[in-house]
Amino acid sequence: MLRLKSFRIGLSAMAAALSMGVTLAQAQDAPRPGFHAGTVISDFGPVAMVEGHEPLPADATFSVAFDVGEAAKPGAINRTLESAARFINMHAEAGVPREAVRVAVVVHGPASFDLTNAAAYNQKHGGASNANLAAIAALIENGAEIHLCGQSAAGQGITRADLAPGVKMSLSAMTAHALLQQRGYTLNPF
Secondary structure (H helix, E strand, O other): OHHHHHHHHHHHHHHHHHHOOOOHHHHHHOOOOOEEOOOOOOOOOOEEOOOOOOOOOOOOOEEEEEEEOOOOOOOOOOHHHHHHHHHHHHHHHOOOOHHHEEEEEEEOHHHHHHHEOHHHHHHHOOOOOOOHHHHHHHHHHOOOEEEEEHHHHHHHOOOHHHEOOOOEEEOOHHHHHHHHHHOOOEEOOO
8 A cells, every 4th residue: 555655656746747847857866855965976865954863973983884786777876876875975964074984885696787887787788878887986986985796796797897997896795795894894784
């Protein structure tokens, strides 16, 4: 029942956007109501102001690893890459110094092709463009590490040459997470 209600709400929002002359692509790209572009990575990871949230300690530091196993639909951005950008943006907006926020993304399984360059992605997805490339570049430019599971890559025929610029090939996702934990990273449960 909840799914049907969400579907109807989504259809209503699309219909409203279309009636205002907004294309479906623009409606999908627009931040959700109450969200705005972040100050660090403005094209990805929109954030919301949260009034009355618990104060963050002045000396707070964050070293967080995101685990990605689910692929985005062809031509769409991976939700977890978007979440990693949001993590950076929301903490910057909350006053945490940029150098106190470290983010790593570990990708494996079906999501592996989300980290490939335009040619490899296009070949895998029948001509679709890789919407993840700009997010990958923005995350790396802002200090994030992005690791691909070498075991998943081998299983899917992805070579080092197929990867987007800056993506690291790890021995495995398990290895990448273990090494990140040794460096003080915690696993984001979402």
